[in-house]
Amino acid sequence: MAEILLPAERVNVAAEADICVIGGSCTGVFAAVRAARLGAKVILLERQNRFGGVATLGLVGMWHTLFDITEKKQIIAGLTFEMLERMEKMQAASPFRQAAPRGIRINTEILTLELDRLIQEHPNIRVFLNCAFSTAITKPDGSIEAIVAENKSARFAVRAKIFIDASGDGVLCKKAGVAMRRVKSPQPPSSCARFSGWNFPPGFDLRACMEKYRPELPDLPCGYYWGMNIPDSALHMLAGTRVFNCDCDDADQITAAELEARRQIYAVLMMLKKELPNLPIALETLPAAIGIREGLHMQALRQLKGAEMLSGKDFPDAIANGTYPSDVHSDQDDGISFKFMNGNQTLFKNGKSTPGERWLPEGQVLPYYQIHLRCHIPANVPNLLAAGRMLDADREAFGAVRVMVNLNQCGEAVGVAAFQALQQNAPVQNLDYAQIRKLLAKGGSIVLPAQKPCAP
Numbered sequence: 001m002a003e004i005l006l007p008a009e010r011v012n013v014a015a016e017a018d019i020c021v022i023g024g025s026c027t028g029v030f031a032a033v034r035a036a037r038l039g040a041k042v043i044l045l046e047r048q049n050r051f052g053g054v055a056t057l058g059l060v061g062m063w064h065t066l067f068d069i070t071e072k073k074q075i076i077a078g079l080t081f082e083m084l085e086r087m088e089k090m091q092a093a094s095p096f097r098q099a100a101p102r103g104i105r106i107n108t109e110i111l112t113l114e115l116d117r118l119i120q121e122h123p124n125i126r127v128f129l130n131c132a133f134s135t136a137i138t139k140p141d142g143s144i145e146a147i148v149a150e151n152k153s154a155r156f157a158v159r160a161k162i163f164i165d166a167s168g169d170g171v172l173c174k175k176a177g178v179a180m181r182r183v184k185s186p187q188p189p190s191s192c193a194r195f196s197g198w199n200f201p202p203g204f205d206l207r208a209c210m211e212k213y214r215p216e217l218p219d220l221p222c223g224y225y226w227g228m229n230i231p232d233s234a235l236h237m238l239a240g241t242r243v244f245n246c247d248c249d250d251a252d253q254i255t256a257a258e259l260e261a262r263r264q265i266y267a268v269l270m271m272l273k274k275e276l277p278n279l280p281i282a283l284e285t286l287p288a289a290i291g292i293r294e295g296l297h298m299q300a301l302r303q304l305k306g307a308e309m310l311s312g313k314d315f316p317d318a319i320a321n322g323t324y325p326s327d328v329h330s331d332q333d334d335g336i337s338f339k340f341m342n343g344n345q346t347l348f349k350n351g352k353s354t355p356g357e358r359w360l361p362e363g364q365v366l367p368y369y370q371i372h373l374r375c376h377i378p379a380n381v382p383n384l385l386a387a388g389r390m391l392d393a394d395r396e397a398f399g400a401v402r403v404m405v406n407l408n409q410c411g412e413a414v415g416v417a418a419f420q421a422l423q424q425n426a427p428v429q430n431l432d433y434a435q436i437r438k439l440l441a442k443g444g445s446i447v448l449p450a451q452k453p454c455a456p
C-alpha cells in the first residue's frame with residue numbers, strides 16, 4: 001500500500017485534569033461522576049454528540065434486574081439506581097424497585113437528557129462532545145503523558161495523571177501498548193430500529209413471516225429478534241438484525257456491517273408493508289451507530305473466567321454483582337445459548353428453545369456472581385484503567401458481564417480506583433482493593449461478600 005509521511009506537528013494542551021475518561025457511555029459517565037464526587041478534576045471526551053453509548057446511540061433500551069436470583073435481595077444500586085430514579089420521575093423506566101426478571105425497559109431519549117443533567121451537576125467534569133480520541137503520548141516507563149484528540153476546532157492534547165479507557169473498543173489501550181486479544185467467534189453486531197404502529201393482528205408470527213418472504217427479500221435478518229415497547233412513547237424498539245463474520249475492530253468491516261444491518265431493516269419494513277398493507281407501520285428511528293457486542297479484549301492483571309465467576313469465587317477486589325445469564329449470540333446463525341443463574345442452560349435456535357443439562361446440581365442456584373477489578377487493570381501501563389466491553393474476560397464470563405447494569409458498576413469502580421491511584425500516587429497495578437470497596441460502598445454502591453451456589 002502507498003504511504004505518506006505526516007509532518008511533525010505541535011498541538012496545544014487544551015485541557016489538563018487529574019483524570020481523563022475516553023468514551024461517554026454510562027460506563028464512562030459513571031466513572032467520571034464517581035471520581036468527580038470524590039473531588040477529582042475530570043475530563044470526559046465523547047466522539048458522538050451525546051452520552052449513553054450503545055444505549056442512546058444504538059437504541060438499546062433494556063437494563064436488567066437489580067435483584068439477586070432469589071428476587072429477595074437488591075444487589076445493584078449506585079448510579080444505575082440513581083439514573084433509574086431520575087427516569088422513573090419522567091415515566092421513562094418500567095418498574096425496578098422489586099425484582100424485574102423480564103428486565104427494566106428504559107426510554108433512551110430520556111436517558112440522554114438525564115445523563116446531560118447528571119454531568120452538568122458536577123462542575124469539576126469538563127466535557128468534550130463531538131470529539132474523537134486519536135492517539136496517546138507515552139513516556140519511557142510506559143505511562144501515558146497525554147492523549148491527542150480532534151474536534152471541529154482543532155487537534156489538541158489533554159494531559160492527565162490517570163486515564164480511563166471507556167471507549168468499548170479499547171482505543172486508548174491499543175495506542176498505549178496494551179496487548180489486545182481478538183476472539184475466534186465474536187458475538188455479532190446488530191442495529192436496532194424504532195417503529196410506530198407496531199400492533200400486529202392476533203396470531204401474527206414475525207418469524208414465520210420472515211421465512212415466507214425470505215426468497216423474495218433475501219436481505220431479511222437470520223430470524224433472531226427481540227423487541228420492546230418504549231416507556232412513555234408510542235414506539236416499539238426492534239433488535240432484529242445480525243451481521244455475521246464481522247471483525248468489529250476493522251473499519252471496512254464495520255462500514256459494510258452498517259450497510260448490511262440497514263438492508264436487513266429495510267427488508268423487514270418491506271415485508272411488513274407487503275404482508276400487512278393496512279397496518280399503519282412506520283420506521284421512526286435508525287441508530288446513530290451499529291451496536292457492537294464484542295470487539296477486542298485487553299490483557300489485564302487477571303482475566304475474568306466463567307468457571308471462577310460462576311462458582312462464586314471470593315475475589316478480594318470484587319467490585320460488581322450480577323445475575324444476568326451468560327448469553328452468547330452465535331456468529332453463524334440465529335442461535336443464542338444461555339446459562340442462567342438458576343442452574344438451567346438453554347439454546348434458542350430456529351424459534352425453538354432446547355433445554356440443556358443443568359450446570360448446577362438440582363435444587364441449587366447461584367444467587368449472584370461477582371466481577372473483579374483486576375480485569376480492568378491493564379498489565380503494563382501504570383496510569384491506565386479500562387471499563388466496558390474490552391475488559392479481559394473469557395467467552396463465558398463475557399457473555400454475562402457485557403450487559404449495561406454490570407458495565408455501569410464496572411465504570412463506577414474504575415472511577416473510584418482512578419481516584420485512589422491519584423491519592424496514593426501509585427501505579428494502578430498496586431491499588432488497595434479493600435479501600436476501593438469501602439469508597440464504593442460509601443458512594444452508594446452495594447458491596448457484598450462472595451456467594452456460593454446454594455439452595456434458593
Ligand SMILES: Cc1cc2nc3c(=O)[nH]c(=O)nc-3n(C[C@H](O)[C@H](O)[C@H](O)COP(=O)(O)OP(=O)(O)OC[C@H]3O[C@@H](n4cnc5c(N)ncnc54)[C@H](O)[C@@H]3O)c2cc1C
Nearest residue numbers: 023025027047053054062132133167168291388389403404
Ligand atoms: C444490539 C445489542 C443489543 C443489546 N442488548 C442489551 C440489553 O438488552 N441490555 C443490556 O444491558 N445490554 C445489551 N447489550 C450489550 C450492551 O449494550 C453493551 O455491551 C454495552 O452497552 C457496552 O458498553 P460500553 O461502555 O463498553 O461501550 P459503548 O456503549 O459502545 O460506549 C463506548 C463509547 O465510547 C465512545 N467512543 C468510542 N471511540 C471513541 C473515540 N475514539 N473517541 C471518543 N469516544 C469514543 C463511543 O462513541 C461510545 O459512546 C446489547 C448490545 C447490542 C449491540
